[in-house]
Amino acid sequence: MKSKSVIVIGAGIGGITAATHLARGGLHVIVLEKNSRPGGRCDRFSREGHHFDTGPTLFVMPLLYEAEFRTLGTSMHERLELKRVDPTYHLVFDNGSQLALTSDMKSMQEQLETIQPGSFRGLLRYLQEGEAHYKLVLEKLVNRDFRRASDFFSIQNLALIYRLKPHINHYRNMSAYFDEPRLKSAFTFQDIYTGLSPFEAPATFSMMPYTELAHGVWYPKGGMYSIVETLMDLARQAGVEFSFNSTVERIDTDSNHARGVSLADGSRLEADVVLANADLPYVYQRLLPQDGMAKALARKRFSCSAISFFWGVDETYPDLGPHTLFLADDYRENFEYITRDLSLPANPSLYLHAPARLDPSMAPPGQDTLTAIVPVGHLSEDGGQNWGELRDQARRHVFRRLWTLGITDLEAHIKFEETYTPISWAERYNLVKGSTHGLSHRLTQMAYFRPSNRHPRCQNLYFVGASTHPGTGMPTAMVSGRLVSERIRDELQ
Numbered sequence: 001m002k003s004k005s006v007i008v009i010g011a012g013i014g015g016i017t018a019a020t021h022l023a024r025g026g027l028h029v030i031v032l033e034k035n036s037r038p039g040g041r042c043d044r045f046s047r048e049g050h051h052f053d054t055g056p057t058l059f060v061m062p063l064l065y066e067a068e069f070r071t072l073g074t075s076m077h078e079r080l081e082l083k084r085v086d087p088t089y090h091l092v093f094d095n096g097s098q099l100a101l102t103s104d105m106k107s108m109q110e111q112l113e114t115i116q117p118g119s120f121r122g123l124l125r126y127l128q129e130g131e132a133h134y135k136l137v138l139e140k141l142v143n144r145d146f147r148r149a150s151d152f153f154s155i156q157n158l159a160l161i162y163r164l165k166p167h168i169n170h171y172r173n174m175s176a177y178f179d180e181p182r183l184k185s186a187f188t189f190q191d192i193y194t195g196l197s198p199f200e201a202p203a204t205f206s207m208m209p210y211t212e213l214a215h216g217v218w219y220p221k222g223g224m225y226s227i228v229e230t231l232m233d234l235a236r237q238a239g240v241e242f243s244f245n246s247t248v249e250r251i252d253t254d255s256n257h258a259r260g261v262s263l264a265d266g267s268r269l270e271a272d273v274v275l276a277n278a279d280l281p282y283v284y285q286r287l288l289p290q291d292g293m294a295k296a297l298a299r300k301r302f303s304c305s306a307i308s309f310f311w312g313v314d315e316t317y318p319d320l321g322p323h324t325l326f327l328a329d330d331y332r333e334n335f336e337y338i339t340r341d342l343s344l345p346a347n348p349s350l351y352l353h354a355p356a357r358l359d360p361s362m363a364p365p366g367q368d369t370l371t372a373i374v375p376v377g378h379l380s381e382d383g384g385q386n387w388g389e390l391r392d393q394a395r396r397h398v399f400r401r402l403w404t405l406g407i408t409d410l411e412a413h414i415k416f417e418e419t420y421t422p423i424s425w426a427e428r429y430n431l432v433k434g435s436t437h438g439l440s441h442r443l444t445q446m447a448y449f450r451p452s453n454r455h456p457r458c459q460n461l462y463f464v465g466a467s468t469h470p471g472t473g474m475p476t477a478m479v480s481g482r483l484v485s486e487r488i489r490d491e492l493q
């Protein structure tokens, strides 16, 4: 019997993972990707011997990656050469004080007690809560599909989910553990990974600092793009076909079916199933006939965006750790500028990545490869933001912050520079509003409340990726790929 066919739109992490599961299950799968290479947001570029991961730089939640690689029939540890990053982050505060987050609890105790006497006990209690949240979130929310309301709204499930403190905002919850604002920010800034401010994120997100300290932050040799290469090997072994530089212009539908897709070059492809990995709000806006859903999605909350600088430098900065975070005192105002005003804060918190500290091959000998990421608001509806000006301001802030670490000459040593603004994110990967993490992860947009992984009317049209369930992040995109492929296989039977 001829095997059923699937078209996947987009070779992001979710798309490649789903394609592999489906091909391993005997389906004929072709992935159409508009760009010339796979990976989507997990992208890279190289220049003059400098290698840059342009999207993700943090390998977090290793147990989740491990489990997902197992479901693909392989071992993460055999496929990736991983190195633990410890201290995970070097935090630098406005008053010049520093905190190195490490799994060495003796060092944490010494550092925390200097900042706020008695606070180490608070950390231990906070990590306990984080552990409980982590386990519950993975079991009840991430590793589960919510195909119908009853999958979510059971008495038992709701009682357990209530224990995740979804109704308390993360920052407010920190008062139960710490008084010192620097410590409250040190263990909540991770919310930005889901594109949320700690002032709107649920307290559930204490799971992130917990997993970072308990399970570690890691670095794959060759950078984060080596995950894409590994997934591509697995996909090709499973028989997935890829077509790059293939932009899908429309998903062809009739009353309640997707028939296939039309491409920008005028060609058409048909399949039994269409699976869209492109950002879900974009799919409804641009690839499907208008039915009100695109407008409904546009009204939802989107995660923030980022201005990123990629610098090839003819000098090394060995004192700069692999992951440095400059956290501003006006922490709340910072997030308000980003989420409410959709702009750049006056004194932004920002992140610096020096991959050559972890893998010397990321820069030529005696030189450095540096990435600075400054979180900013996503694109506004009225297009009133001046990204050229905001980019220049962000750049000045990075250099100013580096002065506090005694690095005063970076600008003079830059050989070349690449910059991404929210417009770049929108153009490169078709991310609506240039929002780097897609639909935000506020309470009303999580789990069953996130848009369904299947189109409500076209029963053979499915979605995978950051704006779908379970949400943003590399390992989460792999989970999304597995869950949707299980659903497709169940529903094809």
Ligand SMILES: Cc1cc2nc3c(=O)[nH]c(=O)nc-3n(C[C@H](O)[C@H](O)[C@H](O)COP(=O)(O)OP(=O)(O)OC[C@H]3O[C@@H](n4cnc5c(N)ncnc54)[C@H](O)[C@@H]3O)c2cc1C
Binding pocket: 009, 010, 011, 012, 013, 014, 015, 032, 033, 034, 035, 038, 039, 040, 041, 042, 054, 055, 056, 057, 058, 059, 060, 246, 247, 248, 249, 277, 278, 279, 306, 428, 429, 430, 436, 437, 464, 465, 466, 467, 471, 472, 473, 474, 475, 477
């Ligand atoms: C700056 C930044 C930093 C991040 N940091 C981290 C981190 O440290 N750790 C972490 O775990 N996660 C991080 N993330 C999040 C992570 O990268 C994403 O959640 C994940 O990669 C999303 O995968 P996805 O499956 O949604 O696919 P996407 O990456 O969205 O890929 C979708 C693909 O579809 C393609 N496409 C779009 N439209 C079309 C079309 N019409 N036709 C054909 N193809 C199309 C796109 O080109 C793209 O390749 C970061 C993201 C960004 C942007």
